[in-house]
Amino acid sequence: MSTIHTIEPRKVFHWFYQINQIPRCSGNEKRISDFLVNFARERNLEVYQDELYNVIIKKPATPGYENAPAVIIQGHSDMVCIKGEGSNHNFDTDPIEMIVEGDILRANNTTLGGDDGIAVAYGLAILDSDDLKHPAIELLVTTREETGMDGAMALTGEHLSGKILLNIDSDEEGVFLVSCAGGANQIVTFPLKKEKKRGTGLKIKVSGLKGGHSGMEIVKQRANAIKLLARILDQCRDKVTLAKITGGSKHNAIPKEAEAVVLTEDLEGTVRIVESLAKELKEEYRVEDSGLTVTVTEVGVEEVFLKQISNDVIDFLMMTPDGVQYMSKDIEGLVQTSVNNAVVEEKEGRLVVTISLRSSSESSLREMLNRVALIAKRTNGMAKESNFYPAWEYDDKSEIRKTAVRVYEEMFDKKAKLTAVHAGLECGVLKKKLPDVDMISFGPNLYDIHTEKEHLSISSVERVWRFLIRLLEEIK
Numbered sequence: 001m002s003t004i005h006t007i008e009p010r011k012v013f014h015w016f017y018q019i020n021q022i023p024r025c026s027g028n029e030k031r032i033s034d035f036l037v038n039f040a041r042e043r044n045l046e047v048y049q050d051e052l053y054n055v056i057i058k059k060p061a062t063p064g065y066e067n068a069p070a071v072i073i074q075g076h077s078d079m080v081c082i083k084g085e086g087s088n089h090n091f092d093t094d095p096i097e098m099i100v101e102g103d104i105l106r107a108n109n110t111t112l113g114g115d116d117g118i119a120v121a122y123g124l125a126i127l128d129s130d131d132l133k134h135p136a137i138e139l140l141v142t143t144r145e146e147t148g149m150d151g152a153m154a155l156t157g158e159h160l161s162g163k164i165l166l167n168i169d170s171d172e173e174g175v176f177l178v179s180c181a182g183g184a185n186q187i188v189t190f191p192l193k194k195e196k197k198r199g200t201g202l203k204i205k206v207s208g209l210k211g212g213h214s215g216m217e218i219v220k221q222r223a224n225a226i227k228l229l230a231r232i233l234d235q236c237r238d239k240v241t242l243a244k245i246t247g248g249s250k251h252n253a254i255p256k257e258a259e260a261v262v263l264t265e266d267l268e269g270t271v272r273i274v275e276s277l278a279k280e281l282k283e284e285y286r287v288e289d290s291g292l293t294v295t296v297t298e299v300g301v302e303e304v305f306l307k308q309i310s311n312d313v314i315d316f317l318m319m320t321p322d323g324v325q326y327m328s329k330d331i332e333g334l335v336q337t338s339v340n341n342a343v344v345e346e347k348e349g350r351l352v353v354t355i356s357l358r359s360s361s362e363s364s365l366r367e368m369l370n371r372v373a374l375i376a377k378r379t380n381g382m383a384k385e386s387n388f389y390p391a392w393e394y395d396d397k398s399e400i401r402k403t404a405v406r407v408y409e410e411m412f413d414k415k416a417k418l419t420a421v422h423a424g425l426e427c428g429v430l431k432k433k434l435p436d437v438d439m440i441s442f443g444p445n446l447y448d449i450h451t452e453k454e455h456l457s458i459s460s461v462e463r464v465w466r467f468l469i470r471l472l473e474e475i476k
Helices: 010-019 029-043 114-128 152-153 225-235 268-283 309-317 360-376 401-414 425-432 458-475
Strands: 048-049 055-059 069-074 098-101 104-107 137-142 164-166 175-180 182-191 193-206 240-247 258-265 293-305 323-327 335-347 348-359 383-388 419-421 438-441 454-459
Touching: 010 029, 010 114, 010 458, 029 048, 029 055, 029 114, 029 182, 029 454, 055 114, 069 114, 069 152, 069 425, 104 458, 114 137, 114 454, 114 458, 152 425, 164 425, 175 401, 175 425, 182 309, 182 360, 193 225, 193 240, 193 268, 225 240, 225 268, 225 309, 240 309, 258 268, 258 293, 268 293, 293 309, 309 348, 309 360, 335 360, 348 360, 360 383, 401 438, 401 458, 425 438, 454 458
Parallel strands: 069 137, 069 164, 164 438, 175 419
Antiparallel strands: 048 055, 055 137, 098 104, 104 454, 175 438, 182 348, 182 383, 193 258, 193 293, 240 258, 240 293, 240 335, 323 335, 335 348
């Protein structure tokens, strides 16, 4: 019966086993960071550790590669810690229990930590070897990637001299990432001045939408519940005044639900307008969101927004851009720039609207941030940017991309796939700090990441290991 100690490549899985003996949920990386520092010191390798527990380990070039550009091998030490129903696993104290089933390595009803422990294992296997040919290696292991890329954000480039960076944090063998989106949130607030007005009102609710990740699934053109609600309110604004409005839940999720409470003196007329538009919306989104539902129910109202504020909020939600704005000119089918009207909520006497923006072009991102800020200004709101992270823009002159594709296709006699993601990656953050470094991202086949069903392909890990060794040999 196979175990992690008998599967190939043994050097890689040896270190993956060692890494998984150490609890390393995001924000709890000190022990794994200290382990890496001790690993380096035991081998007399140059090592740096910063306050966020990022670690850089350096190994000199082997004979014949002294003049080759140094290579940064990069991954993150933290993992998403999720366990299934019935699991007694303690992520603060327990090692990850690993199980081999044919070509699959999985954990026992918990996340495996292949994302991104396998990158660290590859790096340690190279640093620990004495029989490989390679340029000078700088293993960069970052922290808190899963909760905001804080480690990469805090990194300084003073201890890195590499001119090529190999990010091993992709999850599909043979697919090479060459670009990713940057992004930011625009937080728009409106003062909530209200007046007492009692009467019978209506609760208008939009629900039944699919929603989804606002980066990966924005291209599917799904409905945004907040934007649909805004269209309904706009159609009946002469008859209604807002008393309450909420929608969405997370900045990176397309809103599935939104609702408003309005006061109206024409209940029947308002209901007719809402129901008529609801039919049109259901027809409009019959393909992307066939479950769309709009409900109207009578409710009691005690107070409402001042009429000017009610109109300002409706104007703002109507005018803000949403969904795909531009497609990439470099990579077919890739979204370049998008906007997600993510959350509407009341906070401390204000109405707060969170709008999430993404783009693989920093200038395009700036355009959309400015556009939202201008709309906020025109509607008496106040806009404030937050949570900025930079894009990794496509580099049509990248030499490491050409070399990686050539090596992969020569080794495996199949076409490599070049692609990008409309979401943030550490490469975007690192490219901002290391602008002259040529980057590419790849990795072995990982499945069901961020769930208790996470598993990896053992044979894929072996193929990517051979590819990594050959790629390093080709960098001269």
